[in-house]
Amino acid sequence: MGRHDEETRARRARRRRRFEAMRGRRRLNALVATSTLIAAAAATIAIGVRTADCAYAEGGCVPAMVLPVRGGTVVSPFDAPEQVWFAGHRGIDIAAAEGTPLVAPADGTVSFAGKVGGKSVVSIVHGAWTLTFEPAVTTLAVGSKVSRGRQFGTMSGSSDHCDGACVHWGIRMAGRRYVDPERWLRPQRIVLVD
Ligand SMILES: [Zn+2]
Secondary structure, three states: OOHHHHHHHHHHHHHHHHHHHHHHHHHHHHHHHHHHHHHHHHHHHHHHHHHHHEEEEOOEEEEOOOOOOOOOOEEEOOEOOOOOOOOOEOOEEEEOOOOOEEEEOOOEEEEEEEEEOOEEEEEEEEOOEEEEEEOEEOOOOOOOEEOEOOEEEEEOOOOOOOOOOEEEEEEEEHHHEEEOHHHHOOOOOOOOOO
16 A cells, blocks of 8 residues: 555545534534523423413412402303304303402403493403403403402493303403313413423
């Protein structure tokens, strides 16, 4: 084997080592970038669940929301329709009489107060969710802030849900999907959602 061949082999080996090193750095960079993305996504999910499922107070996890009627009784549960356009019960009914004070289940802002199809309706926006009560009236102006557990209005008027004996509470999420309000009345722990 001549000297020339040895030099060529050595040059090729150096080039291969440089290439391997470069590829290794690229792989490492890609791995770091992916890990960062995964960590960021996990953090977002965890925070989302934390605010959605559970309000943290001293001593641990407490229910995210309270019933709009203090000490109220749920007389008709949520009954999710199989498809969004099917009939169902898109909320819960809580025993109440004309004039019963209504308290905000969570901090929010009054987004609507008025008649819808002859029924008195009050809505409160809480983050991306809209909490709706009927029959209900408020003296607060649209845009007013409300605090969890504080009175925002009263049960007043009639509703086809309750026949004057209850107030209907619905929670609509983005995309017009309704969720069971009772889900937010139970203490919940952080879990990663899929
Ligand atoms: Zn109802």
